[in-house]
Amino acid sequence: MNNLSPLISPQELLSLQNDTHLFIFDASNSAASKARYSQEHLQGAFWIDLDTEIATIDPDLSKGGRHPLPSLENFSATLTKFGLKPEHKVIIYDEESAGNAAARLWWMLRAVGHEYVRVVDGGYQAAKSAGYSLSNDKPIHHNSQKYICNSWNLPLVNMQDMDEIIKDDSYRIVDVRVDFRYKGIMEPIDLIAGHIPGAVNSPYPDNLDKSGFYLPKDEMKAKYENIMKGYSPDKVVFYCGSGVSACHSILAIAHAGLSIPKIYMGSWSEWSRNNRPMILKK
Template sequence: MSPLIEINDPALSGANTILIDARAGQNTHQRYLAGHLKNAAFVDLDKDLAAPVTDASQGGRHPLPNIHDFAALLGKLGITPQSHVIVYDDKAGAFGGARLWWMLRAIGHTHVQVLNGGLQAAINAGIELSTDEHTPTPTNPYPATEGFKNTVNIEETGIAAHDENHIVIDVRETPRYQGQTEPIDLIAGHIPGAFNLPYIYNLDVDGRYLPAETLKNLYTDAIGNVPNANIIVHCGSGVTACHTLLGLEYAGISGARLYVGSWSEWSRRDLPIGTTKR
């Protein structure tokens, strides 16, 4: 199954489809109520797709939730192993959309897609938005008990960044990577040895993913001959990295892994910091 689905696909209203609006930032619920796809249930990135943060130096600003809490959330949303989950956000999938896609894939749920272009694709297509709260029919907690697969920790990432058989991709904006500015975390710069490939390069001017072949060429130029399983992707806090992980999958490059803690964890550990482009 392609990780992306288009706004005109009839599966969006399929009998087995669970549609999720997964937003991030300020006033997420108010923005949802101001206009969302019909029958889309609301989830919040900070409250639903991440654990509470007590110390960002241990897991970053968006650590993964406890697997049992996530399983309970999926049950509350009516998601079962047979569900076709379609998720979107209002930022071209760069926040909650791709994060929830990755989380579901990481527990073995493969029947999940992200709406290409996000909410804006629906607006551009002239689809009437709903302002009604959609409450899904809950079911039992999702049968997931083994945790999230395809992650790496801070130690593995630091080693991989200096190993020619691995590549660590930093998807943040180039000025943040180069240490010129840091609007969110405490220190500017990057993990020494990491390669900068901003997630925004995945998108066209309309906020849609570039064609798969175009993305494959973009990624291959950066990755070279590194095995897929040795590709590690990170960002500021393990969210927009999922946008590139989705892009990699769409381009046919499967098996890359996520450093969840990302820069928000690394930069708080008194570890080496780079500012020179690789």
């Protein structure tokens, strides 16, 4: 992992506005966000779709959950279609302070080796408020050479790995969903409420301050050192509902300057559909 901060402030982004190597993705994920994009977005930003480009969804959600990673071949084709090149400075934003789905795209681009990838701290509204130019024009796709994606180079585990991890006390499992989902009180999205055995809860919205910006680096470092205390990074696994918001916490850890832990991308949406051990109410 390079030493570049995974976050960029709206003010620093403003200073890069005329950089010819800038490449911006709007990774907001909702029907309202897509309608907003057609009306206004950061100038030059490409819309990228969570369900069809950041994920490849199987009709059978027991196979990978709600947002499984696309194949490397498909992700390569997506990046090639946009005209992305390795030398581009990629900036990503969404409307939920990286929660849906800017951090996920950040993880994916870093995992395939793109060097300059940063997420707008505070998201779309913060960049807009800072005075970044807006547009309703759709940028033109400039297909160029194929963007090569050889492997996912950040730590990943699958459901079969998790079968063994839950039996191993040397692992720390962290569920980043909000507490009522973790506790099994209510499940608004998936079929069953609960969590993976042995998991502790650290809700990803707690990575943000009241204004929707990531906590300062030192504060974030103390927070995650406490959560992961006594565990080496290769023995820590983060998960969420479908492998999107867990990336928000992994980005927070990178922001803190700590080693990137593993992610279980299938997360609860896959686990709970496969008759795996579950804690249904806590």
